[in-house]
Amino acid sequence: MSESNRDRTSADVTFMRRALELAARGWGQVAPNPMVGAVIVRDGAVVGEGWHTRYGALHAEREALAVAGDAARGATMYVSLEPCNHTGKTPPCSEAIYAAGICRIVAAVADPNPVAQGGLDWLSARGVDVLVGIESERAMELNAPFFHALRCDRPFVQLKLAMSLDGALADHTRKQAWLTGAAARAEVHRLRASVDGVAVGIGTALADDPMLNVRGIDPAPRIQPARIVFDTSARLPVTSKLVRTAREYRTLVVCRAPEPARAAALEAAGVTLIRAASLADALRDLRTAEIRSVLVEGGSGIASAFVRDALADRLIIFRAPVILGSGALHAFGGAPAGTPDAAPRWRIVDSRRFGDDQMTVYARVEGELLSS
Ligand code: AOF
Ligand code: ZN
Numbered sequence: 001m002s003e004s005n006r007d008r009t010s011a012d013v014t015f016m017r018r019a020l021e022l023a024a025r026g027w028g029q030v031a032p033n034p035m036v037g038a039v040i041v042r043d044g045a046v047v048g049e050g051w052h053t054r055y056g057a058l059h060a061e062r063e064a065l066a067v068a069g070d071a072a073r074g075a076t077m078y079v080s081l082e083p084c085n086h087t088g089k090t091p092p093c094s095e096a097i098y099a100a101g102i103c104r105i106v107a108a109v110a111d112p113n114p115v116a117q118g119g120l121d122w123l124s125a126r127g128v129d130v131l132v133g134i135e136s137e138r139a140m141e142l143n144a145p146f147f148h149a150l151r152c153d154r155p156f157v158q159l160k161l162a163m164s165l166d167g168a169l170a171d172h173t174r175k176q177a178w179l180t181g182a183a184a185r186a187e188v189h190r191l192r193a194s195v196d197g198v199a200v201g202i203g204t205a206l207a208d209d210p211m212l213n214v215r216g217i218d219p220a221p222r223i224q225p226a227r228i229v230f231d232t233s234a235r236l237p238v239t240s241k242l243v244r245t246a247r248e249y250r251t252l253v254v255c256r257a258p259e260p261a262r263a264a265a266l267e268a269a270g271v272t273l274i275r276a277a278s279l280a281d282a283l284r285d286l287r288t289a290e291i292r293s294v295l296v297e298g299g300s301g302i303a304s305a306f307v308r309d310a311l312a313d314r315l316i317i318f319r320a321p322v323i324l325g326s327g328a329l330h331a332f333g334g335a336p337a338g339t340p341d342a343a344p345r346w347r348i349v350d351s352r353r354f355g356d357d358q359m360t361v362y363a364r365v366e367g368e369l370l371s372s
Contacts, residue, residue, distance in 0.1 A: 012106055015078040022037030031146075033052065038079040039079075041075060080108045082110045086115055105129070108135050158295050162188075162318040170328065171327070186216065196294070199227075254286075279309050280309060299329075317361075347363055348362055
């Protein structure tokens with residue numbers, strides 16, 4: 001089997017980027033399975049494309065093979081994840097690829113799923129030319145929650161904050177007001193559509209009375225994410241929008257040792273309580289409750305706690321072009337004091353502009369090293 005840079009061409013990168021673009025069409029539709037895209041190329045021309053459209057539907061490779069038909073014979077297949085080698089909801093893609101006569105396969109990343117992996121070795125043993133590692137970073141970032149779930153017992157945590165140029169979440173009056181524009185706020189709904197849970201701290205829940213559901217996204221997510229409130233003493237009012245809609249949208253309150261009457265009132269309204277002694281324990285319990293990915297949306301108390309306990313895998317910062325100055329609420333004011341040489345560093349994995357706002361996605365460098 002060829003490894004990374006050996007034998008790669010610039011066409012390999014171009015077609016793999018296309019496969020990744022196709023994969024992303026499964027956004028919000030395929031979890032807990034991965035988004036996967038496939039492109040079949042013969043004599044430099046695309047003869048088939050496919051992607052995993054919906055949880056339980058055909059895998060990307062089979063979709064592309066169905067489009068290519070006989071043109072797949074002697075062609076190259078680009079796929080954003082190693083083809084599966086198991087019979088799960090569908091028979092092994094490895095066998096379909098071989099039977100169709102694909103003579104070269106280029107995969108972005110090997111499949112870490114022990115149940116499904118092995119397709120590349122299986123094809124290589126049958127004489128198919130195999131290359132793995134093209135655009136692997138992008139491929140892993142696209143399915144970060146999927147890869148994370150296979151190696152960690154807590155959910156993949158993305159901490160999203162909208163802040164001013166000077167790193168504040170609110171001005172000196174603490175009055176609720178939009179910092180970012182409409183395009184950035186729409187992107188937040190797109191992000192919500194890709195996770196199993198959307199979370200806030202009790203401070204934000206009390207101040208904003210949010211719904212925390214996905215709105216205005218087409219196609220709508222296959223499943224609305226659960227709403228999660230980190231609320232040590234279970235103070236969330238039964239009159240809040242979250243509690244009033246708890247029978248419509250799954251709602252969880254993470255608490256410690258709440259007053260029995262409060263707990264009973266929330267439970268009677270359809271809220272699930274998770275009692276945990278620490279944030280780390282709470283995350284393990286959420287994972288047990290099938291929540292593999294969480295978008296934490298603030299405020300500063302919970303953001304600081306996630307940073308303090310090194311439990312945020314990504315920071316998604318939307319920076320609005322405004323300075324709030326004196327008395328403003330510092331996004332991470334509750335995190336322990338750090339110094340430039342000793343505080344953990346973050347690396348940029350994505351950066352995009354939404355109207356006048358800049359979104360930057362950071363990965364925790366220390367965590368990545370520890371968990372890889
Ligand atoms: C997908 N879509 O396009 C590809 C996948 O449960 P199953 O039978 O659908 O198998 C899921 C596994 O198959 C998944 O974890 C991944 O390892 C592999 N490839 N999965 O859902 C796809 N190509
Ligand atoms: Zn498959």
